[in-house]
Amino acid sequence: MDVDLIFKIAAIGIVTAVLNRVLNQSGREEMAMMTTLAGVVVVLMMVISLISNLFNSVRTMFHL
C-alpha cells in the first residue's frame, strides 16, 4: 500500500494552486494556465500508471 502517492498528489495540487495564485496576481494569466495544465498532466500520469497496476493485479488474480 503506497500512501506516498496520495501525499504527492496533494503536494502537487497545493504547489500548483499557490503558483496559480502568484502568477495570476502578477498578471501572467497564460503562465498560470500552463502551470495548472502541467500539474494536471503530471498527476494524470501517476493515476494512469496506478490504474494499469490495478488492472494487471486483477488480471493475475482472476486468471483472465
Next chain:
Amino acid sequence: MDIMKIVMVGIIAALLAVVLKEEKPEMAFAISIVTGLVIFVFVITKLNSVMTVLKHFAAKANIDVLYFTTILKVIAIAYITEFGAQICRDAGEGAIAAKVEFAGKVLIMVIAIPILAALMDIMIKIIP
C-alpha cells in the same frame, strides 16, 4: 490491523481532498481516485488466499474448469465496473457512470452465455 490502516488512509485522503477542493477540484478528484485504487489493490492482494482455497474446493468437487473461470471473470468484471462507475459518479458524471455499468452488465451477459447454453442443453436432454 489492516482495517485501521485503511480507515486512516481514507480519513487522511478525505482531509486532503477537502483542502484542495475549492482551489483545485481536479486535484481533489485525482486524490479520490488514487485513494480508491490504493485501497482496492491492497484489498485485492488479500483475496489471493481465498482464491486458492476456492480453486482447491472446485477441483475437489469436480466442477468443470469452464464454469469456475467464468464465475471468476464475472466477479472481476463486477469489481472493476463498480469501481469505474463509482469514480465517474464521484466526479458528478452520473450519465457516464450509468453507461459504464451498462457495459459491465452486457459483458457479464456475454461471458455467461456458454453456461446458459449448457443449461439449455441439459434441459432439452431431460425433457423429451
